[in-house]
Amino acid sequence: MVTAHPTFPDEPADALAAVGALRRLADRVEDAAVEQAVVTGWSWSDIAEALGVTRQAVHKKHARRLQRAGIARGAR
Amino acid sequence: MAFERFTRDARAAVLAAREEARSGGLHSVESEHLLLALATRPEFGLDRDRLAEALAHEEVRSLAAVGVSAGELEPHTGARARRDPRFATSSKLALQRALAVAAKRGDRRLTARHVLLGVLAAEHGRVPRALAIAEIDVGKLRARI
Numbered sequence: 001m002v003t004a005h006p007t008f009p010d011e012p013a014d015a016l017a018a019v020g021a022l023r024r025l026a027d028r029v030e031d032a033a034v035e036q037a038v039v040t041g042w043s044w045s046d047i048a049e050a051l052g053v054t055r056q057a058v059h060k061k062h063a064r065r066l067q068r069a070g071i072a073r074g075a076r
Numbered sequence: 077m078a079f080e081r082f083t084r085d086a087r088a089a090v091l092a093a094r095e096e097a098r099s100g101g102l103h104s105v106e107s108e109h110l111l112l113a114l115a116t117r118p119e120f121g122l123d124r125d126r127l128a129e130a131l132a133h134e135e136v137r138s139l140a141a142v143g144v145s146a147g148e149l150e151p152h153t154g155a156r157a158r159r160d161p162r163f164a165t166s167s168k169l170a171l172q173r174a175l176a177v178a179a180k181r182g183d184r185r186l187t188a189r190h191v192l193l194g195v196l197a198a199e200h201g202r203v204p205r206a207l208a209i210a211e212i213d214v215g216k217l218r219a220r221i
Binding site: 002003004005006007008009013014015016017018020021022024025027028031 | 101102103134135138139141142143144145146147200201202205
């Protein structure tokens, strides 16, 4: 669960560190979201469209780990 | 990167860093993964788990600074591990700095100690922030190793 109450730090070091932390958080959210979509029966094309990336990009990034976990089928 | 100049221990540390990133389900190997990998070596007197805790704390703190709080958020099956996370800018920079340290001292081989000095050379980023949280004095650490 992610909660946000936007604010901005006084120190540049803290603001810059937050950028990295948010990127890592976005990656975690993407992993969870793609897995949820695949489990729910979404196609790679639909997931790609929803993320605004190509089907190849989303497949390359997520297919292998989900196949190994027995969630996604080998074929696309 | 001139890997043929790396000693066996230095190569092992680089591979262990990739494993740190992979086991965390991450896309990239960062300098903090080199730090964690090196912290498992007894000669540096570091505590890997304590540093991992400090890095986790740093993440929570950095998110909190922009008002974000992320609790448990794992994929349902935990299917996160990727095959080969790539070495990102921060880890490449640490290795370049390690090579520079070795060159400056006239050392022909690049050791794990050089790699740690390369990691500790960073003034900004997660490594110095986590070391500060773990209350580790970087100057003293560099002098000690």
